[in-house]
Amino acid sequence: MFRVTFVKRQREGADIAFSLFISIVSILVALAVSAAVVKASHLNPQTAFQTLFVGAFGSMRSLSEVLIKTTPLSLAGLGVAFAFRGGAFNIGADGQLNMGALASTVVCLTVGPFVGWLGVPLGLASGCVLGGVYGAFAGWMRAKLKVSEVIVTIMLNFIATLLINHLVHGPLKDPTGFMPQTAEIPVTSRLPLLIATTRLHAGVLVAVAAAILVYILLFLTPFGYKVRCVGINQTAAMYGGIDVERVLVATMSVSGCLAGLAGAIEVLGIHYRLLEGISPGYGFDAIAVALLGKLNPLAIPVSAFLFGALRVGANSMQRVAHVPSTLVYLIQGIVVLFLLGGEFFARYRIRFLRREA
Amino acid sequence: MDGLIAFASQSVRLATPILLAALGAIFCYRSGVLNIGLEGMMLTGALMGVVGSTLTGQPFIGLLAAAVAGAVMGLIFAVFxxxxxxxxxxxxxxxxxxxxxxxxxxxxxLMTGTGETQNVPGFGAMPIPGLERIPILGPIVFNQNIFVYICLVAVVLLQVLLYHTGFGLNMRATGENPRAASAMGVNVFALRYEAVIASGLLAGLGGAALSIGALNLFIEQMSAGRGFIxxxxxxxxxxxxxxxxLASLVFGAADALQLRLQVASTxxxxxxxxxxxxxxxxxxxxxVKGKARAPKSTGVRFEREAL
Incomplete structure (x- = not known):
């Protein structure tokens, strides 16, 4: 008989090669489990994954669709990662994204027609601001009232969805249309297309720039230093002279800003209007994106690309192979679970001890 | 008066899914675990309740399936x-x-695209003979479905377990200071496993209360934040x-009010x-802010000293 024990490794933290290894294994395990699920439901996993792959990378058009999905995932993922670094778990990226979309739509519809191309920066900025305010509110409840930001941000998600739901059915509804959506924003307020035959827009460049900026903010500025201090140890940060409450609110507001920007880009780059369900759960995908990216701003666009491909591929998988696209959530959840498990094995070694009779 | 009684009775019914999950959460909190996964455990319970009930035609099997599914989710949570x-x-x-x-x-x-299941065999009201005839309290508490009664029993059991047994003492000690509890000889790991599995079981039941207790159908993401509430x-x-x-009743009442206001033309x-x-x-x-203090070790992982 053996007894399994875990022995702490001498070296704290994993090196890059090991964490990359864990990430790849996590993805493979998740794919294997989902293949088993597909197989168990009497569908063909090979066809399923083939259509998934072709659906994502099969053509210029599908690849550009992947990049379109990568953009909001990356931005919201950056937001989640930033909050994480600062010791806050922001699962409200969805709500913040929705509020960002709302603000940018309103600004582009009201101010847009009079300011020409300035509508683009104004629209993006307004999305940032409202998303940031929405995030800051959760940060404030956490810092001042000691209420778990997890519950607060989830509640705020529901509230934002219902608010937008009402606005697009009521006050903001396009008066000339029948659909529950607003009127289109002026052409001058839209993000330019990068490739004319596709829907790929300049927002993807904004996402890349944001990743670099967040990296600089987090690792090369005094503010970023404070954020990371608070994230590692609040008590120590407080004794070190950091105003922890203020930093928490600021962290959540930066996080919300990034998610809000994602929402604004969805409006200015893709839909050109606000509609119900503008975020098909991007805020939750963002958590998996941030964790797979190891909370590193420069790795997050890459993991966002992966999950973007998964999303686009899953849609064609559902169409062609009749495998429900909700499989994506299963894959994401399992990836996260195995990443977490992998972290443990980065810190501990397994040891089998012979049990004495 | 009749309207008020009907409202109270509806509030109680709507409070049960929340209360069942919340009782599970007490187990977790008290042993020092923050269980954000309740929402998913409820959702899984809700579906398994419907599946079990549909396959066998017995809502009771659905109830068991939901509890087992929730407990399995709890086990997975505990492993990680x-x-x-x-x-x-x-x-x-x-x-x-x-x-x-x-x-x-x-x-x-299972449902290829309809968005919700057809009416599945569910639990109706099961008045308790005698008690249901108590004025006011009878119709509110004792003319309900099985989940309400499960809740009442669970509240009493948990209250006794927590404050009047050695196990409860160990659990509360673990929630406040796992290291001290461990030094006292409490197996913190085993205790947290038990707590999380129990919470999964209860949350699974809470989900079933939602699907086969209230609506007799399943809708995607029907838990709608109740795990967090x-x-x-x-x-x-x-x-x-x-x-x-009592807190769950407040949320149940908010839910009942919400449903009524939707029907009334306000x-x-x-x-x-x-x-x-x-x-x-x-x-x-x-x-509530600072007034309710969470057990001190909530959300903090417990690492065994080097072996």
Whole structure:
């Protein structure tokens, strides 16, 4: 008989090669489990994954669709990662994204027609601001009232969805249309297309720039230093002279800003209007994106690309192979679970001890 | 008066899914675990309740299936959060994703596209002979479905377990200071496993209360944040079974009010009325703020000293 024990490794933290290894294994395990699920439901996993792959990378058009999905995932993922670094778990990226979309739509519809191309920066900025305010509110409840930001941000998600739901059915509804959506924003307020035959827009460049900026903010500025201090140890940060409450609110507001920007880009780059369900759960995908990216701003666009491909591929998988696209959530959840498990094995070694009779 | 009684009775019915999950959350909180995964456990329970009930025609089998499914989710949570020392909030969120994916997948396969299941065999009201005739209290508490009675029994059991048994003492000690409890000889790991599995079981039942107890159908993501509201209810109820019972009733009443206002022509857009439970949750949390102190080790992983 053996007894399994875990022995702490001498070296704290994993090196890059090991964490990359864990990430790849996590993805493979998740794919294997989902293949088993597909197989168990009497569908063909090979066809399923083939259509998934072709659906994502099969053509210029599908690849550009992947990049379109990568953009909001990356931005919201950056937001989640930033909050994480600062010791806050922001699962409200969805709500913040929705509020960002709302603000940018309103600004582009009201101010847009009079300011020409300035509508683009104004629209993006307004999305940032409202998303940031929405995030800051959760940060404030956490810092001042000691209420778990997890519950607060989830509640705020529901509230934002219902608010937008009402606005697009009521006050903001396009008066000339029948659909529950607003009127289109002026052409001058839209993000330019990068490739004319596709829907790929300049927002993807904004996402890349944001990743670099967040990296600089987090690792090369005094503010970023404070954020990371608070994230590692609040008590120590407080004794070190950091105003922890203020930093928490600021962290959540930066996080919300990034998610809000994602929402604004969805409006200015893709839909050109606000509609119900503008975020098909991007805020939750963002958590998996941030964790797979190891909370590193420069790795997050890459993991966002992966999950973007998964999303686009899953849609064609559902169409062609009749495998429900909700499989994506299963894959994401399992990836996260195995990443977490992998972290443990980065810190501990397994040891089998012979049990004495 | 009759209207008020009907409203109270509806509030009790709507409070049960939240209360069941919240009682599970008490187990977790008291042993020092923050279980964000309740939402997913409820959702899985809701689907398995419907599946079990549909396949066998017996709602009772559905109830059992929901409890077992919830407990299995709890076990998975414990493996990652307790054994592998992963961040509890992240494990919970991952489980929520898994259950959205799993239930959505299974459900779409079973129902090919209708968006909701047809009416499945569910539990109706089961008046308790004698007690149901007590004025006012009878119709409110003793003319309900099985889940309400399960709740009442569970509240009493948990209250006794927590404050009048050695196990409860160990659990409370672990929640406050796992290291001290461990030094005292409490097996912190085993205790947290038990707590999390029990919470999964209860949350699974809570999900079943939603699907085969109330609506007799399953809708994708039908838990709609109730797992999180349950966490808020525990905070509001000061981590105490009876306090949590009362807190859940507040949320049940908010839900009942919301449903009634939607039917009554108030002129308020229904979206704002649907917001009510979520806004109430935020307000309650803001009002309670520091007054309810969470067990000290909540959310903190427990690492065994080097072996």
């Amino acid at each position: 959060a307790v054994s592998f020392l992963a961040d509890q909030a992240v494990v919970g969120t991952a489980l929520n994703l898994v259950s959205i994916g799993f239930t959505g997948y299974l459900f779409r396969l 349950a966490l808020a209810a525990v905070t509001f109820g000061r981590y105490d079974p009876i306090g949590t019972l 002129g308020i857009p229904y979206q704002y009325i649907q917001m009510l439970p979520y806004v109430v949750t935020l307000v309650v949390l803001a009002v």
